[in-house]
Amino acid sequence: MVERDFIIIGAGIGGLMTAASLCRDGKKVLMLEQLPFIGGRYTEISHQGYEITSGAWTSMGIKSHIGRFCEEVGAKVDYVTLRDRGQKHRPAPLFKVRFNNQVELDYYKPLTGSGVNVEGFFQVLMNLLAKTTEITPETSSRDLVESVTKDEIVQNTLGHTIGTASGLTLDTLPATELRIILHDVMKTGGKFGFAKGGTKSIIKALEMVILNNGGEIRTCTGVDRIIIEDDVAKGVELETGTSLYAKNVIHNAGAHRLIKLVGQKNLPSDYVDYIKHAKPIDCAAIILGLDKPVTSACAITIPPDAERVAGIFSPTFFDPSVAPPGKHMIDVFIVLESNNIQKELELAWNDLHNLFPNLDSLIHMKREMVFYKTWPGAEIGQSFGQVGDQRLDPESPIENLYLVGMDCKGSGVAGDLIPVGVQLCLKRIAEKDKKIKVPSIAF
Secondary structure, three states, X not given: XXXXXXXXXXXXXXXXXXXXXHHHOOOOEEEEOOOOOOEOOOOEEEEOOEEXXXXXXXXEOOOOHHHHHHHHHOXXXXXXXXXXXXXXXXXXXXXXXXXXXXXXXXXXXXXXXXXXXXXXXXXXXXXXXXXXXXXXXXXXXXXXXXXXXXXXXXXXXXXXXXXXXXXXXXXXXXXXHHHHHHHHHHHHHHHOEEEOOOOHHHHHHXXXXXXXOOOEEEOOOOEEEEEEEOOEEEEEEEOOOOEEEEEEEEEOOOHHHHXXXXXXXXXXXXXXXXXXXXXXXXXXXXXXXXXXXXXXXXXXXXXXXXXXXXXXXXXXXXXXHHOOOOOEEEEEEEXXXXXXXXXXXHHHHHHHHHHOOOHHHHEEEEEEEEEEOOEOOXXXXXXXXXOEOOOEOOEOOOEOEEEOOXXXXXXXXXXXXXXXXXXXXXXXXXXXXXXXXXXXXXX
16 A cells, blocks of 8 residues: 555646645645546636636736745746836736726726826725724724725726635725735736736646646546544545545645545534535636737726726737637626626626627637536635634544645635634644745735
């Protein structure tokens, strides 16, 4: 019987980062992925010459948690940054604001023109970060924003920005989380970037670290259950009936899947209740390949007039190679507000036609993606009672069973909170094994 140091269930970015770090420390690691590809929501799938995201748009670049973690474990990723896309010493803009009347304005300058005259957004963001009034866990982002500005257009623009960064709204995102998200985005500055070739380049870089350091990755390999003996994780049983054993098991396949693999009777009732009653992030995306760009030279377009579209990301603004020659691509992010998916998508298309009246004549490729119910954007969203240390601890109630992924402790911009949980997971393991080195993600 071959016994490994670690078996990792699921080869999403959290599992891959964990494996890369452990392999660098000389541990014997086996990764098991049920899909035919690795990366989970942090990769791309080729379609009609376009590299279409499986979920995540970008890691925000070298100054993100993901970027820093990859650098620490030796996963080399090349980025195209706002500085690269700018002119002389001025980086290209990260955000611009576009209204239904097709007026498009710089996010960081006062919004003036076409009857709109409101405060400068940069100053509003600074005021939000500098706010010294006591913020409690019950304070909503709307409460915080309204304490800084009463302008409805500014509030709507910030609300759409929040939707783009978290899949939540001013009412559902706690103010404590808003400040962390704003801080993390703004600290990237001109180094905000897009991995050359797409987010799958990050996945390939992590994969190379794992394989070059003796790790093993198996795709198309489903796990049926986690083997538990005397309340200790011992390994896994595959869907084929084969049993594999390891000193430790790390789960990177979602909180609800954990209950199924472990068995509800093996977990504390309050732990199970937290997972079952957690509020997920239900969202959708429309991916469009276009004959020419519809937005000006910026990474993200925020549409404050839109009913459902939160933000529009332009991968080809950074890297034209993710689309066929001469084509352009936008990823339209949608925050779902009802269970009527068809109606939600119709509202999003209506938003797009208001923003870009000639859009239909430019479409070369289109795909609609829905992250909902059994495949949500996140099983545990960053809403009240589900942020920071309120999320799942990477050390599970079962000895030698750990968790990584979007559901674990941490704060940040969507998937960029994953390395926070991975780092904590490695710290928990290092408490038992002093040979484990914990990568830094701080700047």
